[in-house]
Amino acid sequence: MSKYWSDFVATLDPYTPGEQPAVQNLTKLNTNENPYPPSPRVLAAMQQSINGNVRLYPPPNADKLKQTIADYHQLSVAQVFVGNGSDEVLAHVFNAFFRQSQPILFPDISYSFYPVYCGLYAIDYKTLPLAEDFSLNLDDYARANGGIIFPNPNAPTGRLVGLNAIEKLLQVNSQSVVVVDEAYIDFADTGSSAVALLQRYDNLLVVQTMSKSRSLAGLRIGYAMGSAELIEGLERIKNSFNSYPLGHVQLAAGVAAIEDEDYYQEMRQRVIASRETLTQSLQSLGFDVLPSAANFVFARHNSHGAEALAQALRDKKVIVRHFKKPRIEGFLRITVGSDTENALLIDTLTAIFEG
Numbered sequence: 001m002s003k004y005w006s007d008f009v010a011t012l013d014p015y016t017p018g019e020q021p022a023v024q025n026l027t028k029l030n031t032n033e034n035p036y037p038p039s040p041r042v043l044a045a046m047q048q049s050i051n052g053n054v055r056l057y058p059p060p061n062a063d064k065l066k067q068t069i070a071d072y073h074q075l076s077v078a079q080v081f082v083g084n085g086s087d088e089v090l091a092h093v094f095n096a097f098f099r100q101s102q103p104i105l106f107p108d109i110s111y112s113f114y115p116v117y118c119g120l121y122a123i124d125y126k127t128l129p130l131a132e133d134f135s136l137n138l139d140d141y142a143r144a145n146g147g148i149i150f151p152n153p154n155a156p157t158g159r160l161v162g163l164n165a166i167e168k169l170l171q172v173n174s175q176s177v178v179v180v181d182e183a184y185i186d187f188a189d190t191g192s193s194a195v196a197l198l199q200r201y202d203n204l205l206v207v208q209t210m211s212k213s214r215s216l217a218g219l220r221i222g223y224a225m226g227s228a229e230l231i232e233g234l235e236r237i238k239n240s241f242n243s244y245p246l247g248h249v250q251l252a253a254g255v256a257a258i259e260d261e262d263y264y265q266e267m268r269q270r271v272i273a274s275r276e277t278l279t280q281s282l283q284s285l286g287f288d289v290l291p292s293a294a295n296f297v298f299a300r301h302n303s304h305g306a307e308a309l310a311q312a313l314r315d316k317k318v319i320v321r322h323f324k325k326p327r328i329e330g331f332l333r334i335t336v337g338s339d340t341e342n343a344l345l346i347d348t349l350t351a352i353f354e355g
C-alpha cells in the first residue's frame, strides 16, 4: 500500500507467474516452456531483422505476420489480430468484449489470469465447476451471460473438449462472444482447433500463442482469430493502448516460425511422444494422471501430498508447479521436458519415495 496509489490500484490482485529462477542447473518443469529451441530459421530471421531499421518504428499493423498467420489457417487478413503474447491479446479481449451487464462465465479450474483481468476491467464473473473427473461440460454454459471463455486444452488440467461440444455451445449462445484460449492446442490431435468453426460463427474468437508449441515464450507473440468485426473491436482497443506491441525482431521471428512447418511438426510430435512416456512412468510411481492434450500433465500421488512433493523436488533442483487452491491442491502440474529431463524427474521422485 502506498499513499500515492489510486483507490483502484489498491483493489488489484495481480497474477503470480511461475518463477524464472536465476539459479543454474535447475530442471525447469514449472511454466510449460518448450524443451527444444525454436527453428534455426527463426534465429536467422531474427538476426537479419536487426539492421538499420531498428531506428524506425515497426509496422503498426504487423501486416506480414498477420498475412502469414491468415494463410496458414486459411483465413483473411482481416480475421487476424496479433499482440505481445497471448496474455496481452486476452487482456484486450476482456476489455473489448466482456464489459457487459451480465457476468461472464469460465470454469472454476482454469487459467488464473482470467479473474485478474476481471479485476483490472471491473468485469463481473461467475465460475462454473468442472465435473468430478475435471472434464468441462459446455452444456452448463447455456445460460444468460456477458461472454464465455475457457482454455482448450484446459489449464492446468490438460483435458480437451471436442469440437462438437464447442459448436453446440455456439449454437445456443449467439448473443455473446465465446473465446477459446488455445495456448496448448498444438499438442492435441490435429483437427482439434476451433479455428475450423470460424467461418460459421461470428461470435467465436480463438486465441493462440507461439510461446509453447513454437518455443518462443521469450519473444512474446500471441494472436487471435475471429470474424472481421471482432478483430476490429480488438484493433480499436490496441490502437487506444499501444500502436506497436510487436517490434521488428518479434515480427520476423513470428513469420519464420510459421513458415518452418516441418520443424514445428517434428518438435510437436516429440513433445507428444514424451508426454505419453512421462504419463506411464508417473503412473507406475503411484500417480493418478489426468488425460492430457497439452505439453504438461496434471498428476496426483496416491499417498504423498503435492505441496511437500514440490518442495522435495525443489530441494533436488527440479521445479514443478503447485497451486494452493481448492479441488486441485493435491495435484502437481508438470511440464513435459526433454526425455532426459523427464527421466531425471522420475529418478528424483523415485529417490524421494525411497526416502
Ligand SMILES: *Cc1c(COP(=O)(O)O)cnc(C)c1O
Residues within 6 Å of the ligand: 084, 085, 086, 087, 088, 111, 151, 155, 181, 183, 208, 209, 210, 211, 217, 220, 221, 222
Ligand atoms: C501460457 C498461457 C497463455 C499465455 O501465453 P503467452 O502467449 O506466453 O502470453 C495464455 N493462456 C493460457 C491458458 C496459457 O497457459
